[in-house]
Amino acid sequence: MSDTTDTGPVLAADGTPLKRSLNRALRAQKMRALMLIAPLLIFVLVTFIAPILDMLFRSVENQIVSNTLPYTVEQLADWDPETGEAPGDAVFAALYKDMFIAAETKRHTRLGTRLNYEQVGLSSMFRGSGRQIDDFGKDQIKALEKLDNSWKDAAFWYALMTGGEGAEGHTALLNAQRVRMATVTGDDYDGDIGFVPGRAIAALLPETAQAYTAFALFTAVEDEDVVAEEKPWEAVKVALIRDLQAGADVAGYDGPGAAELRAAQELAAELPALDFRQAFTASDKGWSDPETWRTIQIYSPDLTSGYFLNAVDLKQSADGIEPRPENERIYIKLFKRTLFMSLVICGACIVLAYPVSYLLATLPMRTANLLMILVLLPFWTSLLVRTSAWKVMLQQQGVINDVLVWLGLVNDAGRLVMINNQFGTIVAMTHILLPFMILPMYSVMSTIPPAYVRAAKSLGATNWTAFWRVYFPQSVPGIGAGSILVFILSIGYYITPELVGGTTGTFISNRIAYHISSSLNWGLAAALGTILLAAVLILYWAYDKIVGIDNVKLG
Amino acid sequence: MSESQSGDAFVAFERVQKSYDGENLVVKDLNLSMPKGEFLTMLGPSGSGKTTCLMMLAGFETATHGKILLDGVSINNIPPHKRGIGMVFQNYALFPHMTVAENLSFPLEVRKIGKSQREEKVRRALDMVQMGEFGGRRPAQLSGGQQQRIALARALVFEPELVLMDEPLGALDKQLREHMQFEITKLAHDLGITTVYVTHDQTEALTMSDRVAVFNDGRIQQLAPPDELYESPQNSFVAQFIGENNTLEGTVKEIRNGVALVELDDGEVIDAKPVNVSQPGERTTISIRPERVEVDLSRLSENAHTLNAEVAEFIYMGDVFRTRLKVAGRDDFIVKTRNSADQQRLKPGTQIKIGWQPEDCRALEAV
Ligand SMILES: Nc1ncnc2c1ncn2[C@@H]1O[C@H](COP(=O)(O)OP(=O)(O)O)[C@@H](O)[C@H]1O
Ligand SMILES: [Mg+2]
Numbered sequence: 001m002s003d004t005t006d007t008g009p010v011l012a013a014d015g016t017p018l019k020r021s022l023n024r025a026l027r028a029q030k031m032r033a034l035m036l037i038a039p040l041l042i043f044v045l046v047t048f049i050a051p052i053l054d055m056l057f058r059s060v061e062n063q064i065v066s067n068t069l070p071y072t073v074e075q076l077a078d079w080d081p082e083t084g085e086a087p088g089d090a091v092f093a094a095l096y097k098d099m100f101i102a103a104e105t106k107r108h109t110r111l112g113t114r115l116n117y118e119q120v121g122l123s124s125m126f127r128g129s130g131r132q133i134d135d136f137g138k139d140q141i142k143a144l145e146k147l148d149n150s151w152k153d154a155a156f157w158y159a160l161m162t163g164g165e166g167a168e169g170h171t172a173l174l175n176a177q178r179v180r181m182a183t184v185t186g187d188d189y190d191g192d193i194g195f196v197p198g199r200a201i202a203a204l205l206p207e208t209a210q211a212y213t214a215f216a217l218f219t220a221v222e223d224e225d226v227v228a229e230e231k232p233w234e235a236v237k238v239a240l241i242r243d244l245q246a247g248a249d250v251a252g253y254d255g256p257g258a259a260e261l262r263a264a265q266e267l268a269a270e271l272p273a274l275d276f277r278q279a280f281t282a283s284d285k286g287w288s289d290p291e292t293w294r295t296i297q298i299y300s301p302d303l304t305s306g307y308f309l310n311a312v313d314l315k316q317s318a319d320g321i322e323p324r325p326e327n328e329r330i331y332i333k334l335f336k337r338t339l340f341m342s343l344v345i346c347g348a349c350i351v352l353a354y355p356v357s358y359l360l361a362t363l364p365m366r367t368a369n370l371l372m373i374l375v376l377l378p379f380w381t382s383l384l385v386r387t388s389a390w391k392v393m394l395q396q397q398g399v400i401n402d403v404l405v406w407l408g409l410v411n412d413a414g415r416l417v418m419i420n421n422q423f424g425t426i427v428a429m430t431h432i433l434l435p436f437m438i439l440p441m442y443s444v445m446s447t448i449p450p451a452y453v454r455a456a457k458s459l460g461a462t463n464w465t466a467f468w469r470v471y472f473p474q475s476v477p478g479i480g481a482g483s484i485l486v487f488i489l490s491i492g493y494y495i496t497p498e499l500v501g502g503t504t505g506t507f508i509s510n511r512i513a514y515h516i517s518s519s520l521n522w523g524l525a526a527a528l529g530t531i532l533l534a535a536v537l538i539l540y541w542a543y544d545k546i547v548g549i550d551n552v553k554l555g
Numbered sequence: 556m557s558e559s560q561s562g563d564a565f566v567a568f569e570r571v572q573k574s575y576d577g578e579n580l581v582v583k584d585l586n587l588s589m590p591k592g593e594f595l596t597m598l599g600p601s602g603s604g605k606t607t608c609l610m611m612l613a614g615f616e617t618a619t620h621g622k623i624l625l626d627g628v629s630i631n632n633i634p635p636h637k638r639g640i641g642m643v644f645q646n647y648a649l650f651p652h653m654t655v656a657e658n659l660s661f662p663l664e665v666r667k668i669g670k671s672q673r674e675e676k677v678r679r680a681l682d683m684v685q686m687g688e689f690g691g692r693r694p695a696q697l698s699g700g701q702q703q704r705i706a707l708a709r710a711l712v713f714e715p716e717l718v719l720m721d722e723p724l725g726a727l728d729k730q731l732r733e734h735m736q737f738e739i740t741k742l743a744h745d746l747g748i749t750t751v752y753v754t755h756d757q758t759e760a761l762t763m764s765d766r767v768a769v770f771n772d773g774r775i776q777q778l779a780p781p782d783e784l785y786e787s788p789q790n791s792f793v794a795q796f797i798g799e800n801n802t803l804e805g806t807v808k809e810i811r812n813g814v815a816l817v818e819l820d821d822g823e824v825i826d827a828k829p830v831n832v833s834q835p836g837e838r839t840t841i842s843i844r845p846e847r848v849e850v851d852l853s854r855l856s857e858n859a860h861t862l863n864a865e866v867a868e869f870i871y872m873g874d875v876f877r878t879r880l881k882v883a884g885r886d887d888f889i890v891k892t893r894n895s896a897d898q899q900r901l902k903p904g905t906q907i908k909i910g911w912q913p914e915d916c917r918a919l920e921a922v
Contacts (some may be wrong), residue, residue: 035713106574177711205677326847330869451644451645451646451648451649454613454615454635454642454644454648455614455642455644455648455650456650456661457614457634457635457636458613458635458636458638458640458641458642458710459636459642459661459662459665459709459710459713460636460637460639460662460665460713461636461662461665462636462663462665463636465665469661470650473652474651474652
């Protein structure tokens with residue numbers, strides 16, 4: 001052996017361990033390689049991986065309920081759905097606070113749409129109540145304004161809520177409301193709004209101060225008006241009456257508007273208490289249904305399995321997970337159909353592509369090149385044109401039916417339906433995906449030396465035996481590669497089934513597209529997409545187990 | 556060589572022609588007959604049509620014209636798998652998806668031979684090539700030489716009477732090649748099979764064969780046992796192609812007593828044996844092997860003609876000395892002398908005289 005001892009590490013000429021100096025030498029090389037792929041890597045990360053991850057996240061993301069109805073969700077946590085009754089007054093009071101802001105910021109319809117996925121009818125309920133919420137407590141507000149005109153005065157309210165010149169401000173309350181408004185709307189509520197709630201008044205009238213601060217933020221940020229010049233929301237006045245009725249100690253208060261407050265408290269004592277439950281139920285009966293509240297409670301966490309359950313035709317109900325009603329089950333059927341049709345397309349491609357690839361691989365160069373051009377020809381034509389051509393070919397007044405009628409094989413009344421169904425989709429997609437089967441098959445077959453078949457024949461095998469026992473096994477990797485390619489392409493195919501699939505020939509991807517662009521249920525679309533991705537990965541894994549990915553060659 | 560003597564021949568080509576493109580003949584008028592048990596080698600430069608001949612015999616190419624007979628029966632219309640001819644391909648063509656044993660049992664399976672008999676035959680064939688333990692391996696797990704043996708065993712396992720081999724040793728290194736040459740000839744003779752062997756390596760052809768057919772330009776240039784081929788080449792091509800050879804150009808002056816007097820282009824005169832020349836005045840190429848050139852003139856007969864030569868280079872090669880001379884205006888004339896005790900070592904620049912026995916120098920047609 002050389003001069004290395006068998007105990008220590010091998011050293012380079014300068015005494016550093018050989019491994020380290022090798023790594024150092026290779027590092028520059030690796031960096032250069034990394035630099036070369038960096039543009040593509042960044043491109044893929046930004047435009048491909050990131051959106052996919054975002055979509056995957058959307059399939060479980062569910063912040064809209066807790067963002068839009070923060071107080072309600074908090075109060076609802078204590079409610080036990082097993083009682084079979086709608087929750088108590090505190091929940092409805094919180095719902096009023098949340099709904100008022102949501103309605104002002106027009107976020108209640110979005111929430112309604114979201115919850116409608118889980119329980120039909122909630123969308124119209126949210127929209128209806130949102131429209132009427134300004135009228136809740138109308139009588140009490142009228143009485144208050146009749147008592148003293150200053151309750152209609154914007155400047156009076158502003159003075160009352162700031163606590164007058166030089167009063168100590170309650171910035172914590174202001175910031176809390178900033179966060180709340182920002183969460184509900186998704187907008188930015190930073191910056192000076194020309195208003196800070198007074199600490200004293202906030203302690204005296206907590207609900208009112210909260211509501212007015214929210215109003216002030218909305219006025220300054222969304223409407224870009226001066227807070228002191230705008231009359232406050234009905235919700236502020238409702239909050240005031242509730243504060244006064246709750247026994248706010250206004251007797252000892254001496255800030256601006258103290259006298260008016262004392263008079264208002266006397267009035268409030270005589271007014272009937274505000275019944276939000278009754279008001280909501282009057283605007284829509286749905287609010288008295290415990291099922292409604294159950295849905296809201298189930299979907300109040302930030303993460304949900306609801307989209308995934310929906311994607312496999314299940315739903316969360318009072319008794320746990322259960323299947324959806326018969327007429328709402330579509331996705332399992334669609335997944336099965338997608339898998340089945342992809343397999344059929346894949347099989348059709350194998351059967352059609354094998355002889356062509358064989359010819360390509362065995363014909364003399366010149367003829368093979370010509371044939372190759374014919375194979376690639378479809379790639380030079382637009383996908384839409386090809387698909388539309390199949391429409392022309394296959395429709396009932398189309399070329400094939402005309403020929404069949406002309407030949408007398410079918411009569412004019414009995415023209416075959418070959419388009420806008422599964423058959424049409426399979427025919428058109430087989431045609432479109434055929435090159436993806438032919439090319440890998442061809443490149444594998446062209447590496448099989450003709451000597452093998454000759455050897456088999458010289459050993460006494462007939463043409464068929466030589467093909468089946470010697471040629472075919474060696475071409476299997478090409479079939480494998482082509483099948484994976486075609487199957488994975490077809491399982492996610494969209495445009496062709498959309499154009500020629502009708503109702504019975506559409507794929508799961510058409511449903512995904514529908515949810516992305518029409519129903520705007522991105523969460524469900526993301527869940528369906530995730531399941532599709534998982535299915536492909538599982539199939540790929542199974543394929544690797546059964547056939548072995550080493551047996552797949554592209555050339 | 557156009558006479559047909561295929562009466563008792565095992566393999567016979569009769570006036571066979573072959574063209575791939577309808578314009579050029581790749582094989583032109585091939586006539587050949589082999590007795591049973593012969594080891595015949597087709598030797599020739601690349602592109603001379605050897606493989607084509609073999610493929611026609613195996614049935615993978617059809618003859619454009621002529622007849623191919625096997626055991627007296629025309630096989631022109633018999634498909635390859637019914638000819639029962641064993642074949643060893645250049646890159647072995649072992650089926651990569653089968654084990655060695657499966658490769659060997661393939662020809663037996665297609666002949667519907669029973670399992671136990673099959674296993675017995677496979678085992679015997681593997682033992683025959685000393686590969687008994689390798690039955691379970693895949694071809695890719697074997698070295699080149701081992702693959703070669705398996706290919707041989709596979710071609711022999713179904714006991715064909717005729718075996719064809721197309722440059723079977725081309726991919727092996729020199730030492731292994733020499734070893735396999737020996738094994739193949741031994742097997743072929745032990746089993747008594749008729750073998751057609753194709754190579755472009757003349758040493759291989761000379762050491763292995765009973766007879767060698769030298770191919771060039773789609774024709775057999777000479778068909779003869781190795782010694783005859785080396786010592787009595789029938790034409791310039793064979794003389795050049797087989798072994799080392801010195802040539803000189805000249806004109807025949809006279810032919811007397813079976814010896815031709817040739818006047819070289821620089822005016823000198825030398826003796827040669829007329830092979831392809833018959834009349835004085837004909838242009839000729841004379842051909843002499845380097846080891847038959849004499850520098851020691853005392854060994855020649857009294858009145859032998861000699862040539863002037865100048866030593867250009869002396870190369871010591873151990874067992875022999877190789878001297879390059881300038882003779883008759885050419886400077887590539889080689890002389891090989893044995894390294895014996897009394898042999899003198901020629902210094903470059905020395906003027907000497909050389910000569911030879913007339914029967915060692917052959918006057919062939921001019922090229
Ligand atoms: N399949 C073929 N098609 C056309 N020409 C061929 C084919 N096979 C061989 N040839 C031509 O025939 C000639 C003889 O080839 P071949 O028999 O392979 O020679 P060799 O084996 O002596 O090297 C060559 O010129 C070659 O180009
Ligand atoms: Mg060849």
